[in-house]
Amino acid sequence: MMISRYFILTATVVVLFSWLTGCSQGQNSNKKKANSEEGLVLPDIPLVLNTPETRTNYLALHYWENCHFADTSLISGTDAAGQAFVNFIDLLPHTSPGVAEQAIKRLLDAAVKANNTTFAHFTGLAEKYLYDPNSPFRNEEYYIPFLQYIVSSGKVEDVDKIRPQYRLDMALKNRPGVVAADFTYTLANGKKGRLFAIKADFTILFFHNPDCHNCGQMKGYMDHSTVLNELVEKKPGKTTLAVLAVYPDADLSAWLKAPFPPGWISGYDAGKVITGNQLYDLKAMPTLYLLDKEKRVILKDAPIAAIEDWLK
Numbered sequence: 416m417m418i419s420r421y422f423i424l425t426a427t428v429v430v431l432f433s434w435l436t437g438c439s440q441g442q443n444s445n446k447k448k449a450n451s452e453e454g455l456v457l458p459d460i461p462l463v464l465n466t467p468e469t470r471t472n473y474l475a476l477h478y479w480e481n482c483h484f485a486d487t488s489l490i491s492g493t494d495a496a497g498q499a500f501v502n503f504i505d506l507l508p509h510t511s512p513g514v515a516e517q518a519i520k521r522l523l524d525a526a527v528k529a530n531n532t533t534f535a536h537f538t539g540l541a542e543k544y545l546y547d548p549n550s551p552f553r554n555e556e557y558y559i560p561f562l563q564y565i566v567s568s569g570k571v572e573d574v575d576k577i578r579p580q581y582r583l584d585m586a587l588k589n590r591p592g593v594v595a596a597d598f599t600y601t602l603a604n605g606k607k608g609r610l611f612a613i614k615a616d617f618t619i620l621f622f623h624n625p626d627c628h629n630c631g632q633m634k635g636y637m638d639h640s641t642v643l644n645e646l647v648e649k650k651p652g653k654t655t656l657a658v659l660a661v662y663p664d665a666d667l668s669a670w671l672k673a674p675f676p677p678g679w680i681s682g683y684d685a686g687k688v689i690t691g692n693q694l695y696d697l698k699a700m701p702t703l704y705l706l707d708k709e710k711r712v713i714l715k716d717a718p719i720a721a722i723e724d725w726l727k
């Protein structure tokens with residue numbers, strides 16, 4: 416099914432797409448009990464909360480309170496819980512700092528209290544929508560609280576924490592706001608350079624593989640991007656945008672034949688330090704980062720459209 420992302424937020428009302436589930440509203444004489452044909456009854460937002468921010472915060476924190484998590488029919492044979500989850504995470508960017516993490520914890524507290532099946536289903540939804548590289552809702556910052564909850568939970572066996580712990584370790588590397596990990600790259604002529612030695616107001620890291628079809632498409636798109644080309648052009652004594660294309664492997668036959676746009680820096684990791692020391696999370700190719708002048712991460716593993724929008 417197609418997952419809807421649209422929602423409208425005004426000063427007095429928040430409208431979200433409803434979802435068809437076995438969740439119910441609890442006791443309220445003014446409402447009918449929700450059933451599998453009617454959908455989730457969202458919590459009543461107190462009238463005293465009369466700004467978009469306070470109303471959105473309240474809705475996020477109380478979003479799941481009318482759901483009967485113990486009813487496993489909610490997660491069987493339908494994508495209703497998935498639609499509800501998508502609507503939930505679509506709400507989080509509009510909350511105040513810290514509220515998203517609290518809302519996620521409340522969801523997981525309710526799920527783990529219900530039963531292992533429900534808890535596993537919602538953590539699986541987090542992996543599907545927040546972690547999968549192909550998900551349009553991918554958001555590592557929202558996935559981190561799920562991982563932290565899993566690895567700290569006494570309800571999860573140690574063996575089942577191994578993969579979440581690895582993912583958490585990688586997610587905490589090169590987060591937006593921190594200085595990116597430095598590394599050495601080697602040019603086709605054998606000369607070496609370092610990421611931190613690049614002098615530019617902004618730097619795009621483009622991790623790629625020359626045999627990767629998506630990488631080729633991305634390189635072609637970036638080569639024709641008006642936004643990038645205007646900034647890559649060097650002015651006397653000043654470089655606004657540098658693009659460092661990094662091949663993190665050692666098989667150079669295809670890489671040496673691959674052309675790169677003028678003005679780009681193309682290098683490879685001769686010692687395979689990036690992958691060997693897991694300096695960057697390269698779970699899919701291509702992977703893009705946007706860094707500022709001090710090589711602080713602005714955008715991590717970001718779509719090229721998000722980078723263009725930011726640079727605009």
